[in-house]
Amino acid sequence: MALLIAIFNACLKNCYFLPSWKEAVIIGISKPGKPRELRSSYRPISLFSGLGKVYEKILKTRLSNHLLNKGLIINEQFGFRPQLSCPQQALSLV
16 A cells, blocks of 8 residues: 555656556447347447556545635536535526
């Protein structure tokens, strides 16, 4: 765990995202009720690296906290904010 923390902190400090974390394996999930022989019967799903997903989550959390603490996000912004959502924004307009 300490090694992962050191890697993530080094990546953050150097503004670096490992290229292998950007690569995905694409698999097909069959659509219900569709013939399996046809390509159009499959929905592509991208499977990214678990480490890349954790790093993105850390990066998003730190960036969001920084923007919120500095007051750089206006109060009318509801999407991608904690405990706020776009439907709540629509309700506030009504």
